[in-house]
Amino acid sequence: MQRTLAIAWLTWKAAFRFRLFLVISSLLLVSVVALPLVIKDDGTARGFTQILLTYTLGTITVLLGLSTLWLACGTLARDIEDCQIQVVATKPIARWQIWVGKWIGLMSLNAALLAISGAGVYGLLTWRAARLPANQQAVLRNEVLVARGSAHERSYDNDIRQETEKLLRERLEKGPADRVDLAEVRRQIREQVRAEIENVRPGAYRPWEINLGLARHYLKDQPLYVRVKFNSAERSPSGTFEALWQFGVPEKTEVYRPGPMSLAPDTFHEFVIPPNLFDENGVLTIVFVNPNNSTLLFPLADGMEVLYREGGFTLNFIRGLGIIFCWMALLCSIGLAAASLLSFPVAAFFALGLLTMTLASGTMASAVEQGTIAEFNSETSTRGSSPADILVIPAFKGALAIINLAKSFSPVDSLSTGRSITWAQLGAAFFQIVGVLGGGFSLAGIWILHRRELAVAQGTQ
């Protein structure tokens, strides 16, 4: 361990001697302080705090991510190019220890930078919150600066799949279809079935049954928060739509019917409902009545959510930073793995390319969802097919499965919406991002460095 820590210590020395630590930490702190001065919000304390959290944490993630990749590529590739590694590798230290030492050095540096910038964000938030009127402070404490659990409606995936297949069979019984059409027909039927569940036609109503699970035991006499979002194909003259709600089931639970609400489409709305509206099994029944002349669509993924207080903001914030730290660990492994094989500029280009590809995985997801990489034909409203699909689509599926191991966590979004980031989530993030993904890159990097001839490079000092 002494040897590994000596390598880690070297990384710290370099960071301080080259004033890297000073520059990055200053940059992070400036972004934390300066961003609130330029960002625009909806004028409410809640909106401002949410945007502040999103922007500052987003900026910290991007800055730290880029510097981590850059440093990881540089610290190893430069050592190899400048031949210092030739002296180190002739000492009784295994190459995996050199690699791990660099990783520990960079990650301890990241931990310090993340702690400094995180403390800056936290300090700024609490300072600004303390200057707000008491009622706004209460709103912040209940809706943003809090760790809230979340409950959704049950998944409709199986129902949609079964209904789609049933309708498809009925359709096929009426007339045959070739293979290409079959996929397209299935997709269209699936969309129809999904729309049946999501759409609330004029004058119709839509019930949700949301199970609060074990949380029901400590949610007695606690208010709940409903977070909704809907879309509309039509515009209303006022820009908003009327909404009528009922929470609870008459004669079974207490019932709450707020007055008509005027809500804008395509955005999230959050409102508080009184305590004790769920039944003894913890099921909260919500009914929406559509008094408008337009059909409203509540997306299955995020159309309806019930939030409830689970814990304080401080620990939640720390856990959120923990997930960001896991991302940094992955980037560090990617950078070091690239530098184990490639020269500094090529390694940096490769690692940044990989990062960009990961961030742009939406295109891949879309292709996988459509089952083809062929373009959408707007005249026929259908997609064609490509001979490359047979290879590309499975490759995209594989890539997405890997990418989603890291992308399935959203600490910034959770923190800005006051959602709870549980220890289990943090553990899962550590396992998936650091263990599985980072471990894979690390093993590859260590193996490459172990096999590599380190004295091929001529010194560039």
Place this chain on the structure above:
Amino acid sequence: MTITEQMSTKPQLAGNHEAVVKVRGLTKIFKDFWGRPKARAVDNVDFEVRRGEVFGLLGPNGSGKSTTVKLLLGLLHPTKGHIEVFGKSPRHVATKSKIGYLPEESYLYRYLNSRETLEFFGNLFHLPKAERGNRAEQLLEMVGLSQVHLRSVGEFSKGMQRRIGLAQALINDPELIILDEPTSGLDPIGCREVKDLIIALARRGKTVILSSHLLSDVEDVCDRVVIYYGGRIQAMGTLAELLAKPDAIRITSPALPRATMERVLALIRQDVSEDKVRVDTPTQNLESYFLEVVQRARRAAAETSGATSGAQVAPYLRAGESSRSGDKILERLTQAAAEPEPPATVSQPGPAAGVDDKKLAALASPNPSPSAPVPEPVQKRVDLDQANEKLSSLLNKPPGQ
């Protein structure tokens, strides 16, 4: 007339037959990106390095010396052939604790100062903190950098970087020291100190592999050498074997009266034709002369902001049972570095010159020339005898055994 042996600081090193390094059929071919052969840097090389000897890899630039060194250290992989270092693969991690390596350039971290550099490498050898600090201090003293230990290595001159490079190579008190062009960039004092250090280490039973294209480096310290050219070994053996001219002798003596000289020459001419006899005044070599001038300047308390002369081999490098026998010699050797001996009696080889009366008269004068000091071989022999006696008393053995 007295016939003296050539006096040199180079000791008769006592290597034994245990091979520390074995190289068999070693070949290294560098390939391009597509795996096509680009250069055959080392071609079917065989040699062994025995414990306690100073082994020289000699050859012009690009002859394969440094490649061989890097193969021995596991930094390159052989294309063909077999290498054993202490009976293990060169990549065996634990074996590296017995090795010290000074690369051809000072590949050190430029942002560390010299003390931090030694601390860092000491950590890689798992040395305890106190021991690291102690050794670092002694080594800095030895290489003459103790006064500049807070300056970062990147600010050092090339010579100073070589010195700290040498210090890091010795932090672990290695059994095998591999030095690639160790005197490159050093001033003559530094060169002399490095060579003395190599000899001192060999006296302690350390094995030294020295790669150099500087013939004087190799000649001054090596027991055996291989001469590389084009990646192949062109010659191998002890320096005595390679350099001896058995059909010629050299006689050196203090200035003699003309009559004596004539008698001696007449005697020699009875067996050898006149054109094969050469008589000249021995001159000291430039290194010795330079060291003498610097020593005079130092006595006049001249100050320098650069590296100072390292006057002592680090005490921990002299520790241990085997080192006790070498302590006095080490001291003598390091003393020699600090206070250069009178000019050596080694004459510079030159074109054969015939003997004429005029020259003979000049040579026979009692004080031939102020610029050519008379050597003191007898005094030197006395010093050596005293050192041997001290050494013998330390070992409880009578001199000569």
